[in-house]
Amino acid sequence: MSERHLIIGAGPVGRxxxxxxxxxxxxxxxxxxxxxxxxxxxxxxxxxxxxxxDALSRAAEGVDVLYNCANPRDYTAWETVWPPLASSLLTAAERSGAVYAITSSLYAYGPVDGPMHEQLPDAATDHKGRLRAGMWRDAKRLHDAGRIRAVEVRASDYVGPGIGQNGHISRQLPAASKGKTAWVFGRKDVPHTFTDVQDVARTIVAAAADSGAHGRVWLTPSNPAKTQEDALNDVFRAAGIAPVPVRSMPRALVAAASLVSPLMREINELAYQWRAPYLVDDSAARERFGIEPTPWDDVCRRTAGVTAVTL
Structure with missing residues (x-):
């Protein structure tokens, strides 16, 4: 009988x-x-x-792999949504015996000098980074105790289909198609790693299937970093959109908006990701799983089609 897999979440990664x-x-x-x-x-x-x-444990009974691909819709409600969900997933993984495969971000590392890699400590001081670090710490503790089998795959900012307004690149497409300026957070001229959701999926499936890969974090293979301006222009070109100006939002404006907008407050706390190079060393995952990232031109074409995708 073929393996059974249960995926929690039907966002771009889950799909x-x-x-x-x-x-x-x-x-x-x-x-x-x-x-x-x-x-x-x-x-x-x-x-x-x-x-x-209890409901999740019943659904996970007899399952070989349990995937955490959840992504709370409300970016400002992580502290409310994630703790009970993360705890439930750990309980279901232990009761069912399924491999627990977690998709995550790079938030746990916090600001770093140089490319991020798996040997770096989880040193974030912002609340979102600490939360994600704690989720992996809890899973790793149970894994090391022999109570579950866990693995986590982290990725940088998503590109590809289905991201929509949640993506720093894809959210610019509707306005750019009308000739409007593309406003970006942080600097537009420093290199930043972007990760195709397809490559996240390929990596988490491979990591879950490889028992020797369990008990640690892996970084998703991604294309060489691009500046926000270059990435946007590449995707606009793929979408057949004429070039539009790309400008950085003034820091003072973002800071002022964060005083009244909970969402902008969250974004401002993570603004370090866009003010300096944000790079990934994914060599360990490439070597272990034999995965290369989707070619950048294909990534741009896939991302350009996002305007036709309904979330």
């Missing part, structure tokens, strides 16, 4: 993980609160409140 597994002929179920059908051949959908440990 790509489901499609990747379905192509391999795996039995795949995607759980969301609504239970909406993803319309991916071979993929089932169920309605589930994954923060309920």
């Amino acid at each position: 790509h993980v489901a499609a990747e597994l379905a192509r391999e002929g795996r039995r795949v179920t995607v759980a969301t609160r609504s239970g909406s059908d993803l319309a991916i051949p071979g993929v089932d959908a169920i309605a589930l409140d994954a923060s309920d440990p």
Whole structure:
């Protein structure tokens, strides 16, 4: 009988993980609160409140791999949403015996000098970075105790289809298509790593399947860093959009907006990511899994199609 895989979350990463597994002929179920059908051949959908440990444990019974691809819709509500959800996922992983595969960001590292790599400590001081670091710390503790099998794959800012307004690049497409200026956070002229969601999916599937890869973090193979201006122009070109001015939002304006807007407050706290080079050394994952990133031209074409995707 083919392996069974349960994916929590049907955002861009969850959808790509489901499609990747379905192509391999795996039995795949995607759980969301609504239970909406993803319309991916071979993929089932169920309605589930994954923060309920008993309900999630029942759904995970007999499952080989449990994927955490959740992404809370409200960026300002992580402290409310993530703790019960993360705890429930750990409980379900322990009860079911499934490999627990976590998709995550680079937030846990905080500001660093030079490229990020897996041997760096989780040293974030902002609340989002500390939260994500704590989620992995809790999973690693249970893994080291022999109570679960866990692995985490981290990625930089997402590009590719389905990202929409949640992506620093894709959110600019609708306005740019009307000839409007593209306003970016931080500097527009420093290199920044972008990661295609397809490559995140390929990496987490490979890491979950490789028992020797468990118990640690892996960084998703990504293309060489691009400045925000260059990345935007590349995607605009792929979308057939005429060039538009790319300008940096004044720091004083962002700081002032953060005083009244909870979302801008969150963004301002993480603004270090856009004010200095934000680079990834993904050599360990490339060597371990034999994965190379999707070619940049293909990434741009995939991202350019995001305006036709409904989240």
